[in-house]
Amino acid sequence: MSPSGDTSPTGAETHDALSGRQWMLRGARAAISIPAFILTAAFVGYAGLARETGLTLGETLAMTGLVWALPSVVVLTGAISSGMGLIPAGIAVALASVRLMPMTMALMPIIKVPGKTKNWQMLLASHFVAVTAWVYAMKHLPELPREARLPFFVGFGSAVSSFVFCMTGIAYLLVERMPDMVAGALVLLTPVYFLCSLWGAARLNADKAAMIAGLVLGPVFFLYLPGLDLLWTGLLGGTIAYLATRVMRRGLS
Amino acid sequence: MGDLVAETWWWPYVMILVAGWLATDIWRWLGVFAGGRLREDGELLIWVRCVATALVAGVISKLILFPQGVLAETPLWLRLAATAFGFAVFFASRQRVFVGVLAAEAFLISGWLLLDALG
Numbered sequence: 001m002s003p004s005g006d007t008s009p010t011g012a013e014t015h016d017a018l019s020g021r022q023w024m025l026r027g028a029r030a031a032i033s034i035p036a037f038i039l040t041a042a043f044v045g046y047a048g049l050a051r052e053t054g055l056t057l058g059e060t061l062a063m064t065g066l067v068w069a070l071p072s073v074v075v076l077t078g079a080i081s082s083g084m085g086l087i088p089a090g091i092a093v094a095l096a097s098v099r100l101m102p103m104t105m106a107l108m109p110i111i112k113v114p115g116k117t118k119n120w121q122m123l124l125a126s127h128f129v130a131v132t133a134w135v136y137a138m139k140h141l142p143e144l145p146r147e148a149r150l151p152f153f154v155g156f157g158s159a160v161s162s163f164v165f166c167m168t169g170i171a172y173l174l175v176e177r178m179p180d181m182v183a184g185a186l187v188l189l190t191p192v193y194f195l196c197s198l199w200g201a202a203r204l205n206a207d208k209a210a211m212i213a214g215l216v217l218g219p220v221f222f223l224y225l226p227g228l229d230l231l232w233t234g235l236l237g238g239t240i241a242y243l244a245t246r247v248m249r250r251g252l253s
Numbered sequence: 254m255g256d257l258v259a260e261t262w263w264w265p266y267v268m269i270l271v272a273g274w275l276a277t278d279i280w281r282w283l284g285v286f287a288g289g290r291l292r293e294d295g296e297l298l299i300w301v302r303c304v305a306t307a308l309v310a311g312v313i314s315k316l317i318l319f320p321q322g323v324l325a326e327t328p329l330w331l332r333l334a335a336t337a338f339g340f341a342v343f344f345a346s347r348q349r350v351f352v353g354v355l356a357a358e359a360f361l362i363s364g365w366l367l368l369d370a371l372g
Contacts, residue, residue, distance in 0.1 A: 034351045049322060059265050066274035071312060074321065076273045080265055090272035097277040099312070102305035104284025109293040119285065126281035131309055181365055184324040185358055191316035192336055192357040196343045196350040198309055210303035214310025219318045221311070233311035238304030246296075 020151040023144075027155025030140075036160045038193045039132045040167045042070055045186035047171035048178045049074070053081040057172050064168045068161055069130040070190070072097045098231050102238075104129045110141050111149045125150060128157025131194060139201035206245040213237030327365060335361040 018026075043064060050060040055077065067073050075096040079089035104126050112122065133156060141149045178186075202208045214237045221229035221236075291298045317332050319325075324332070339357025346352040 034354075038354065045322075055265070059269065062266060062269045063273055066269060067277045069277055072273070072277050076269065079272065080268055086268060086272055089268060090276045093272050094276040094279070097280050099280075099305065099308040100277065101280040101284040101287070102301050102308065104281050105288030105291060106298065106302040106305045108285060108288030109291045109298055112289065119289070122285045122289070123282055126285050127278060129281050129284070131312065134305075135309075180323045180326075181362060183322060184327060184365070185362055187316075187320055187322055187324040188332065188335065188357065188361055189354060191313045192339045192354050193350065194309065194313045194316075195336065195340060196348075196353040198306065198313070199340075199343075200348050200350060202306070204299065206299050206303050207306050210306040211310045214307030215314045217307070218311025218314040222315055222319065229315075230308050230311050234304045234308030237307030237311070238300065241307060242300045242303040246299075 018148065020147075023148040023151040024155035026148075027152035027157075028159035029155075030152070031156045031159035031163070033136075035132045035136050035193070035197065036163060038189050039070075039160065040164050041186050042190045043164050043168045044171040044175070045178075045183060045189075046070065046073065046077075047168045048175055048183060050077055051172055051175075052177075053077055055080065057169065060172055061165060061169055065161065065165050067093075068127060069097060069100060092227075095227055095231070099234060100129055102234060103131075103134050107134060107137055110137070111153055113146055113150070117150060121150060125154050125157070128153065128161065133157050133160060135194070135197045135201050139197070204245070205248070206242055209241035209245050210238050213241045327361070328368070331361065331364045331368070335364065 046064075047060060050063075055063075059080070063073050063076060067076060072093050076089065076093050079092055084092070107129060108122065111117070111125065133153070136156065137153055141153060144152055198211055199208070202211060214233055217233045217237045218229065221232045225232055288301070291301065317336055318329065320332070335357045338360045339353045339355075342356035343350065343353025
C-alpha cells in the first residue's frame with residue numbers, strides 16, 4: 001500500500017507516533033544483524049545434515065519454516081530418517097521443545113500491551129520464539145516504547161525466518177558435501193553465540209546464576225536422565241538460581 | 254502395510270505437520286496463555302526467566318560437550334578451550350558478541366589444523 005522503507009515522512013513524527021507497520025519495518029531492518037548471520041550459518045550446516053540424511057528439499061524447507069527451532073528440527077530429522085512412528089517422533093520433538101514454553105512466558109509481559117494486545121496476535125508472534133530471536137528480544141525490546149515491541153518483534157522474526165528459509169534452500173541445492181572443518185566450525189558457532197549473547201541479555205544476578213546452573217546441570221541430566229534432561233535442567237537449575245539470588249536480595253523472608 | 258504408508262511422498266509431511274509443527278508450537282501457545290497473566294516486575298516472572306535461561310544454558314553445554322556430526326571428532330578439550338577463549342575475548346572486547354564468536358572460531362580452526370598437521 002504505502003511505499004516501504006525510508007521514503008516515509010520522518011520530520012514531524014515523535015518516537016511514539018510511529019505506526020505499527022513502521023515499527024515492523026524497523027524490526028525487519030534490525031534483523032540484518034549478527035544473530036541472523038549466525039543462525040543462517042547454523043541452518044546452512046543443518047541443510048548439509050538434512051541432505052546427507054536423505055530428506056528432500058521440500059521436507060527440509062517445510063521443517064525449517066514450520067518448526068523453526070533448530071534443536072527440534074534436528075530431533076525430527078533423526079526421527080524421520082530412522083523411520084520412527086508418528087507418536088514416538090511427536091513425543092521426542094515435544095520433549096526437545098518444552099523450553100519454548102518458559103521462554104515464551106518470559107517474553108509475554110515484555111511484548112504485551114495490557115488490555116490492547118489480542119491473543120491471536122500473540123499466538124502468531126509466538127511462532128518466532130526460538131533461542132536466537134528470544135535472546136535478541138529479551139535484550140533489546142525493553143528499550144523500545146511498549147506499543148512498538150510486538151510489531152518490532154514480528155518484523156524481526158519474520159525477516160530472520162524468511163532469510164534463513166531461503167538460505168537453507170540455497171545451501172541444500174548448492175552444497176553437496178561440506179569440508180569437515182567448515183561443517184564443524186558451523187556447528188560450534190551456535191553454542192558460542194548463545195553463550196555470549198545470553199550473558200549479554202542477562203539483566204539480573206538471578207539470570208546469570210541461572211545460566212551458570214544450566215551450563216553445569218545440562219550435561220549431568222543429559223547423561224542420567226536423557227530425554228527429559230532439558231526440562232530438569234531448567235526447573236532445577238532455574239529454581240536453585242532463583243532461590244539463591246532471592247536470599248541474597250531480600251534475606252530469608 | 255506400515256511400510257507402504259511410510260513410502261508415500263506425503264507421509265513425511267504429515268510427520269512434519271504433526272510431530273514437528275504441532276509438537277513445537279503447542280509449547281509456544283501454552284507459553285502465551287500462561288505468560289499473559291505474568292506481571293513484568295513480579296517475582297514469578299523472575300523465576301520463569303531463571304527456568305528459561307537455565308534451559309537455554311543446558312542446550313549450550315550439550316552442544317559443546319556432545320556435539321553432532323563432524324565436530325564430535327574434535328577433542329573435547331579443544332572445544333572447551335575454544336569456547337572459553339571466545340568468552341574471554343567477548344569480555345575483553347567490552348561484551349561484543351561478534352568478536353567473541355570470531356575468536357572462538359579462530360581458536361577452533363587453528364587448533365584443528367594444528368592437530369591435523371601433528372597427527
